[in-house]
Amino acid sequence: MAGMDINLLQKKVKEVKNPELLAVMRELKATEKPSEDLQRRYVTEITKAKFVVPVSIKNLDDNGKMTMEISHLKNKEGKAFFMAFTDYETLMMAAKNNTENLQVIGFTYGDFTRMLSDKSCPMTGIAINPFTENIVIGPQQAHAINVLSIQMKVEKGEMAVINELPDTPFEITTPIEKYFDKVKTVKKAYLMELKRGEETRKLVIVDLKDGVDFGEFSKAFAEEVLKPMEEENEPFMVMPITEEAAAVSVKEKVPFYVAI
Secondary structure: OOOOOHHHHHHHHHOOOOHHHHHHHHHHHOOOOOOHHHHHHHHHHHHHOEEEEEEEEEEEOOOOOEEEEEOEEEOOOOOEEEEEEOOHHHHHHHHOOOOOOOEEEEEEHHHHHHHHOOOOOOEEEEEEOOOOOOEEEOHHHHHHHHHHHHHHHHHHOOOOEEEEOOOOOHHHHHHHHHHHHHHOOEEEEEEEEEEEOOEEEEEEEEEEOOOOOHHHHHHHHHHHHHHHHHHOOOOEEEEEOOOHHHHHHOOOOOOOEEOO
């Protein structure tokens, strides 16, 4: 963004259009009980959209660092919401004659959720096209969007899900435990199941001792233990507990291996 022209930035944002999102928002507002298909279309469009957001840009330095104030509105209870518009024309309709110092910037849904997750953020949520369609996304709506978005990604195979295995077969855990006892580099290990689309693999999540290189460990572990299992049609993966997804999935779970 070094040396970016604010006027050029404004021009690009003014070209933003979201006809599919606008159409599904209008259908949503006109429907008392939205169907699952309509909800999925709404989540798809809102999570991929870029919004036109009115701001007051104070400064944009040569390093691309921007100082600005983002416009907002408050409801009757005094709760503040970011204002976001599906296109510049809708914003102009809302602004009426107050356009002399109007500045805009493009924000994605992800940009908003990241700001709202900051405890110091004074906003409660987002109001999309607040003076026309007025779709309000507060904490409850944001949670519902997140849950359905994750579900849709899992179904498409775009995201993997880690679950606990209903049982830990002795014939699988025994060779793994023997190997860990031999190498003495593993503190704890968990046996999980990783599902991506139609593909399912067993997953070993390892908590390694300090200073152990996971790359070297996983290469040797795969060659000596996991490869023979795969040859017997037991597809396996190994993951370090330092990965966020791994750490979350084993929280409050009982490891199948603990170093003595």
